[in-house]
Amino acid sequence: MAFWARQISIWYLSVKTSSVANSIQQLRKTHRTWMQLHELSVLSFLCTDNHFPQHGLKTYRSVSLGSRLQSTNSNNGQILSEETNLLSPVNHYQQQAEVIPSSDTKTLYEVWEDTPPSSALEEISEEEAVQIVAEPPLPLGSFTLQDYVDRSETLSQLVLLGVDLSKVEKRPNAGQFLLRLDFEKDIRKRLLFLKDVGVEDNQLGPILTQNPYFLAVDMEALETRVAYLKSKKFGKEAVARMVSRAPFLLSFSVERLDNRLGFFQKELGLSVQKTRDLVVSLPRLLTGSLEPIKENWQVCQVELGFRRNEMQHIVSKIPKILTANKRKLIETFDYLHNVMGIPHHILTNFPQVFNSKLLRVKERHMFLTFLGRAQYDPAQPSYISLDKLVSMPDEVFCTEIAKASVKNFEKFLKTL
Numbered sequence: 001m002a003f004w005a006r007q008i009s010i011w012y013l014s015v016k017t018s019s020v021a022n023s024i025q026q027l028r029k030t031h032r033t034w035m036q037l038h039e040l041s042v043l044s045f046l047c048t049d050n051h052f053p054q055h056g057l058k059t060y061r062s063v064s065l066g067s068r069l070q071s072t073n074s075n076n077g078q079i080l081s082e083e084t085n086l087l088s089p090v091n092h093y094q095q096q097a098e099v100i101p102s103s104d105t106k107t108l109y110e111v112w113e114d115t116p117p118s119s120a121l122e123e124i125s126e127e128e129a130v131q132i133v134a135e136p137p138l139p140l141g142s143f144t145l146q147d148y149v150d151r152s153e154t155l156s157q158l159v160l161l162g163v164d165l166s167k168v169e170k171r172p173n174a175g176q177f178l179l180r181l182d183f184e185k186d187i188r189k190r191l192l193f194l195k196d197v198g199v200e201d202n203q204l205g206p207i208l209t210q211n212p213y214f215l216a217v218d219m220e221a222l223e224t225r226v227a228y229l230k231s232k233k234f235g236k237e238a239v240a241r242m243v244s245r246a247p248f249l250l251s252f253s254v255e256r257l258d259n260r261l262g263f264f265q266k267e268l269g270l271s272v273q274k275t276r277d278l279v280v281s282l283p284r285l286l287t288g289s290l291e292p293i294k295e296n297w298q299v300c301q302v303e304l305g306f307r308r309n310e311m312q313h314i315v316s317k318i319p320k321i322l323t324a325n326k327r328k329l330i331e332t333f334d335y336l337h338n339v340m341g342i343p344h345h346i347l348t349n350f351p352q353v354f355n356s357k358l359l360r361v362k363e364r365h366m367f368l369t370f371l372g373r374a375q376y377d378p379a380q381p382s383y384i385s386l387d388k389l390v391s392m393p394d395e396v397f398c399t400e401i402a403k404a405s406v407k408n409f410e411k412f413l414k415t416l
Contacts, residue, residue, distance in 0.1 A: 145169045145178070154183045161191075162205020163212075174212045187215055193222055198240030211247035221253075228254045232261065238280045246283035260286045268297065269308065274316055282319035293322045296329065304333050306344060314351040321354055332358050336386075340365055342376050346386065356390035364389055364397060367412050371402055 145165040149155045155178065159165065169175040181187060191204060199207065208214065229239050243249055249257075264285070265275045279286050285293065300306045300321070306314065314321060321329070332354055336342045340361075347353065353361070368374040368384065375382045376389075384401055398406045 145175050148179060152179060154178060154181050154187065157183045157187070158205075158208065161208065162202070164205070164209045167209050168212050171212065177216065178212060181215060189219065190215055190217075190222070193219065194243070197226055197243055198236050199244055200240075203244045207244065207247040211251060214247065214251060217251055222250055225250050225252070225254055225257065228257060233276065234280070238276075242280060242283040242286075246287050248287040249283060252287060257286060260290075263290065267294075268315060269312060270316070274312075278316065278319055282323075285319065285322065288323065292326075296322050296324060296326060299326055299329065303330065304337075306348070310344060310348040313348055314354075317351045318355055321351065324354070328358070329354065332356075332361070335361065340374070340376060342386065346376065346378070350386035353386045353390050361390060363413060363416070364402075366416070367404075367409055368402060370412060371404060373402060 145155060145168065149159060149165070155165065158178070165175075168178065194204060194207065195201070226239060229242070230236075234242070252260075261275060261279065264270055264278060265272065268275075270278060297311065300311050300314070301308065333347075335358060336347060336353060337344070365374060373382060373384070375384055376386065377383060378385075388397075388401060392401065394409065395406055398404050398409050402409065
């Protein structure tokens, strides 16, 4: 009986000890949670009253007035002592936190007050919004160079020179190319080069309008091409005229220019001097396509029936016949030769008639036929040259050629 009584006492004591230990562990957790909440409440209070900046927490330190718990040992007496301390409301629920400002607290207050809003989403007043001044950025994408003129010194200077940006921007990548250039570094020296060649100031704008890619040609290459033209006996005035009337001329390599001059000299059978006169008169023959030139040359000989020497004479007088529209060229020849009866040799002597409007030729020929004065044979009396037929204004044509009044000529045209 005594044995069982001792066993029951031991079991009761162990249960009590285990219960006390569990209670102590639970109280420790409760204490830590309460301390965290207490510190957060103090910080929240201080932040609400603007006692210190959020980024300045390190300038303060919290001092606890309560004593820390002692570490537990394995004996029951020490455990009971800790239990007594943890359950004491004086030691835990009446603790206070003391905030001690550091020496630079005043400076931090001033920095915090002067700091602008840290977030782009922070709301501002209407007065502050009105005071914000921001220059508009360059447009990210535009269909016209005009939007960039006010902010680009290069474009502004080009406009002053007479460059038509509305035409330039239609050329592939020309607008982007100009925006990347620096006027002083990339453009000025090329403009001075053109002036040294002999180009007039009023021609600089038109040249760059038609060929803005000229500004990308290396200066050494430009000097080499001009030197080549001078070596072929082209004078300074001739070079200046060619560059002004054919802005792409200096964009061609020396080899290509030499091949073009060789083509006109060999294929057309022209002398060196006539070849030189031909390209000075129509410089775009050196820069345009050779296909229409070859085609018109064959049409004039095969379909229109001009001999080689006749074509050489015609080309030297009116180089544009090599680049004329083939259909219009055939129609004009057909009316002159088959309707008016003008032979090849007379057309060869007055090739300027191919540059005239066919409608004018028809109207005047029909009026002369109506009056009985359509005579184009130089061996016959009352001969009328083709040059006078197409070159004179209506008043002179009526009084000197048709021997009629302008009113009669106008009445006749109404009957057509």
